[in-house]
Amino acid sequence: VADITPSAVMATDNDSLAVKLIASAFIAVLFGLLCLILIRLNLKLQQNISQREETELSLTKLSSAVTNSGASIAITNTHGTIEYVNEKFCELTGYSQEYVLGRSIDILGLTRFPDGEEVPTWNMSCLRDNWKGDLLSHRKDGSQFWCATTISAVYDKYQSITSYIVSGIDITELKETNSAMEQLALFDVLTGLANRRLFIDRMGQSIAASQRRNTIAALLFLDLDQFKRINDTLGHDAGDELLLIVAERLKSCVRAQDTVARLGGDEFTILLNDINDVQSITHIANQILKDLKEPIMLGKHEVIISTSIGITLTPNDSQDVDSLMKNADLALYHAKERGRDGYYFFTEELNTKALKLLHIEQELRHALQMDEFSIVYQPQVCLKTGSISSIEALIRWNHPVRGEVAPDEFIAIAEETGLIVQIGEWVLKNACMQTQMLQQLTGQPIRVAVNLSSRQFSDPNLETIIEEVLVETGIDPTYLELEVTESMLMDDIDKVIQQLNRIKSAGITITIDDFGSGYSSLSYLKRLPVDILKVDREFVRDIPDDLNDMEITSAIIAIAHKLNLKVIAEGVENIDQRDFLVINKCDYAQGYYFSRPLTFEDLYSFFTAGQLKSA
């Protein structure tokens, strides 16, 4: 039975209030906790949202960077199957996205040049590291382009490759510019043959290879014998065409492993590699000589050329590029000296001769600087009057150690080295100056004869030099005589005639020296504007013992007179020779019989004392 007394009722009310209070407190705590959790959850959620937003933003940025990148980008799986390409890829390759997705990256036909190394295979682990290189790739239309490519592997958290990113930039233009520059730097523009730089580089390789493989390499220097004449007469275009034809013919004479180069002008060089015997070289040299002699059509003109070849071998002659070049040049020079249209192998004797030549050349240069040259004069006598008609200037070299050196010992070397041009100018100037002085001292109209060498005669500055000397020394041109030899006049007769005419028009006398010793052709003699013929010493020497010489001498005198030319005989040593010349109406004579060559001082005394033997 329930206690329903008032006190009992009051107690019951108090208990339920307490319970209620506790319950409400509990609920409040619970609610508070819930709120806290909710707040924290909300915070976390907000954090996540902003993180996600950030990630999304950076993904958008990245994707936009990839999509709009100036580089072509493709993403493939580990087998090279394309999963993504950007716009630039489509622009560069000509493929649409739809076409390439799901296809292999091999559609680009990526290959690697020039070393021939192939692009790494896609499914191989060799791509762990990034790969960079230039690839020759193919567009959809088949055209090729050079691509500077980077292939990077993408890894997952377990360090396994999940995909590859292939990015590339078109560098075709750059490659083309580079190869054009390389072409210019290493190849001859006209013929497309190797130029000097490339040839020297190849020589270095050949020298090394011949040592390694125990074989011979041969270096051939070629010089076209008539190139200058063809260039001068038919013009430079014809000359260029000729060089192109020669280049083709030379290439056809050699094997694939050989190098043909053009060093400049008409200088060609050939490098023959892996030669086992010298016969193979002579065989090729003969083939070149034969092939180059085949007629060549230059416009309407058919020309026939020949060549001279100098050959040197490595390792036999040298293993040094410079020495081999010098050797081949020397051998070429010798081949030309021996009469052109032939080949000559370098020998050690050639080298010794060249070294000697070099030494004398240095000495001659020094002699010019140190004033070691002087001039002696040999009187030339008029056989009719017995008076001195002129004097011949003859150079002497007063060597500080060797004493007086005769011109026969150094003129040829000076000629060979080209120094004769400077030496000849020195003689011309000093001979004119001293003759002018002699004229003033003696009051006599003395003419001076100066020898011209062939190099001087073909020097384009000769006429200017003569003019300058005439002005500088003040000598009247009618007192200057120039002695040229027959061989100098043979080269290009029409040009020579014009040149002689110009010199003669100034009033200068022209004499053909050593007449009879060379080619002596009467037909050309008739055309040449010369004044005097000088009978070579050889014909005078054996007069009166040698009947032949006497007949030749008298014939030369007669012919010269028929052509209205004067005659002078040189090397007159005795009275019999003089008498013979007088009887045969020779105009002038020169020789020890009248006087030896004299120094300027002796010549002056000679004039003043009248020591001349009666002519």
Ligand SMILES: Nc1nc2c(ncn2[C@@H]2O[C@@H]3COP(=O)(O)O[C@H]4[C@@H](O)[C@H](n5cnc6c(=O)[nH]c(N)nc65)O[C@@H]4COP(=O)(O)O[C@H]3[C@H]2O)c(=O)[nH]1
């Ligand atoms: N046996 C003999 N010889 C005689 C007689 N009379 C003169 N001689 C020599 O014969 C040479 C004549 O000169 P050349 O025929 O022009 O021959 C010259 C000339 O070709 C060349 N030469 C000399 N001086 C010069 C020069 O200034 N310039 C050039 N380019 N050549 C020169 O050197 C050659 C030799 O000159 P040199 O030794 O001075 O020799 C001179 C002279 O000394 C004689 O009666 N008997």
